[in-house]
């Protein structure tokens with residue numbers, strides 16, 4: 309191959325490889341400082357639950373945030389609008405909450421069509437409450453879950469209040485899941501695009517080295533590893 313042509317190719321690949329590699333490292337460094345939070349149940353992880361009353365030790369408030377679907381809080385009596393039962397959760401600090409799920413007990417048929425009427429609130433403190441929504445759990449379906457979404461921006465809160473205002477069942481709830489971006493579980497993850505660019509950079513340097521080697525030996529790039537170029 310013409311020496312000038314080889315020299316030109318080497319210079320071009322050197323320039324291209326260096327440019328790709330520098331760009332790749334810049335993007336990887338940029339994204340390596342970006343954190344991606346995981347959505348977790350901060351009530352189960354960090355919360356403490358308190359209620360105005362509970363039936364037995366095995367139906368205490370903390371069983372509403374223990375992550376188990378077959379345990380829960382049971383007040384031991386009926387509530388009314390004028391005399392509600394309540395359970396509050398203190399998350400320990402402010403969280404930007406994405407959604408809240410309420411899971412009632414899986415009914416076993418003993419109390420078919422019994423009901424629990426509830427209101428859901430959140431608060432920045434344990435005094436002033438902001439209404440989120442209300443519902444009625446009816447003991448007639450295999451699984452009973454109500455979902456409250458704060459998309460797209462989330463809602464900052466430290467406290468959650470589940471209030472029962474009536475119904476034919478004793479006041480109760482199996483699980484209250486409070487989904488938020490967990491700051492402690494954030495992780496640094498390079499994006500696939502930056503890793504792809506890094507690959508291009510390395511590929512460019514690899515091509516440059518192969519051309520430099522070909523310029524010296526004029527041998528085949530596909531020859532088996534370890535084989536010797538004629539005359540070497």
Ligand SMILES: [Ca+2]
Pocket residue numbers: 371372373374375376377378379380482483
């Ligand atoms: Ca539970």
